[in-house]
Amino acid sequence: MKKMKYRKYAAYPSVAITARSWPDKSITKAPIWCSVDLRDGNQALPVPMSVEEKVTMFQLLVSIGFKEIEVGFPSASATEFAFARRLIEERLIPDDVTIQVLTQAREHLIRKTFDAISGAKHAIVHLYNSTSTLQRDVVFRKNREEIKAIAVEGTALVRRLKDESGNAGIRFEYSPESFTGTELDYALDVCHAVMDTWGASADEKIILNLPSTVEMSQPNIYADRIEWFCRNIKARDAVLISVHAHNDRGTAVATAELAVMAGADRVEGALFGNGERCGNMDVVIMALNLFSQGVDPELDFSDLPRIREVYRRCTRMDIHPRNPYSGELVYTAFSGSHQDAISKGMKAQPLSPGGLWAVPYLPIDPQDVGCNYEAIVRINSQSGKGGVAYVLEKEYGIQIPKWMQPDFAEVVQAVADTTGVELSVEQIHDLFHAEYVKLRQPITLKKCQISWDDEEPRRQDEEDTTISCIVQTREKEFNFTAQGNGPLDAFVKGFVRESGVDFSVDEYAEHAIGRSAGALAIAYIKIGCTDGRVSFGAGIDSNISLASIKATVSALNRLP
Known part of the structure; x- marks a missing residue:
């Protein structure tokens, strides 16, 4: 290593002062x-x-x-x-x-x-x-x-x-x-x-x-x-x-x-x-x-x-994007652990004692200086599951459950690693739909009809729901009718029987996207096969029952 010419410079002289008081003071x-x-x-x-x-x-x-x-x-x-x-x-x-x-x-x-x-x-x-x-x-x-x-x-x-x-x-x-x-x-x-x-x-x-x-x-x-x-x-x-x-x-x-x-x-x-x-x-x-x-x-x-x-x-001067408080990137986080902490902190902030600001990695509330929360978390190859989930929930109301977040984070990470650039919120949203919601191969649900037994009272274990489906695979088209204690249960039983793919629903979550009467519903599914394979899916529909079935087909299409 080459030595720099540090001997050209002399140390600045100290001040002959005793009992200095400034170290004990605050502004x-x-x-x-x-x-x-x-x-x-x-x-x-x-x-x-x-x-x-x-x-x-x-x-x-x-x-x-x-x-x-x-x-x-x-x-x-x-x-x-x-x-x-x-x-x-x-x-x-x-x-x-x-x-x-x-x-x-x-x-x-x-x-x-x-x-x-x-x-x-x-x-x-x-x-x-x-x-x-x-x-x-x-x-x-x-x-x-x-x-x-x-x-x-x-x-x-x-x-x-x-x-x-x-x-x-x-x-x-x-x-x-x-x-x-x-x-x-x-x-x-x-x-x-x-x-x-x-x-x-x-x-x-x-x-x-x-x-x-x-x-x-x-x-x-x-x-x-x-x-x-x-x-x-x-x-x-x-x-x-x-x-x-x-x-x-x-x-x-x-x-x-x-x-x-x-x-x-x-x-x-x-x-x-x-x-x-x-x-x-x-x-x-x-x-x-x-x-x-x-x-x-x-x-x-x-x-x-x-x-x-x-x-x-x-x-005609610019401001460095990392300039404290004023830079355009100072209220953003790319690191996955930072994103997760910020997301949790933002949700917990309304409960902070005395209303004092207390969010990890954010020394002040960005809104106090005219910035907004939408810019807090941005996604690149360094981002984690918490950040990815945060931007989808904040911008589009898609609340990916914790058990599914690592799966989608891997998808985003792969794209970010390949492109080497930051992904916009729109790109992440499109990627979610392409990866789960719009997936139609190798299995396509061509028709699905649901009917219920109107007799009362119902038992929780009673198979009072009937489902009739037409399914297209690469090899063939088949139809089935099956009964279960709900549309999803009936679909799984019928599909397993006709396709020979033995799987079960291990995790399930659903919620409305938006608050209007005509809001769409989204369902999330994790399935597990008897041979050890695991897969995740998501489906969107105006009918929550159909959303759950679409999510199951999505998971089946993504089986490794």
């Missing part, structure tokens, strides 16, 4: 959510959204319940500027929603940003500059004091422009970009300087956003950094600690959750994790993680199919 309330779909998410798209598409996306975010939405980087492009102006001039921003705009700490960009938000009732000006060791040394070639001066000068200009505007609805957010690559003591020093310059207080809080701009460590170390920061920041009541996690290590959701446990008040993220490189923190996942624990997410994801559709249309 009992949703954080303040801020969507960055229209800015961070948009800049990561191969084809950025048009103004019209951004308006559609903005309206979707509002309908979900976001109260803070970063709408763009208006000083960066004409489209971004035009979009901000349209939201304001056409009064598309609800009174309880605050738009957020991003700007670098450069004078002409800050001034352009204020032009973009002129007339907005509520707005957050989000100022950032990179503070990481690597960017200081490689990109900017500036020392600590020079980088801090950029943050302070930018903050002072935002403060001055806000005061000049007379708009008390303007708030301020500062991000030491690449916080995860910045020394903790230095990040704290820069943020203190920004707080002092702004004049942060409990009455006019500043948002300090501590982004995992590049995810560089395990989530627990990020949580340690957030707890350390919350412990050491002066005037904690004058700041809202915000986090913005990227997914470079694939743990952005865990990073954000642990950060909230460590003291963060606010979380920035994007629908379905859209964003640069491996994406932003997926707000849908984190919100529904809270939901699944009985915590109000304070966002409405009760119609995920609609949200997916608008997202795909506006961003």
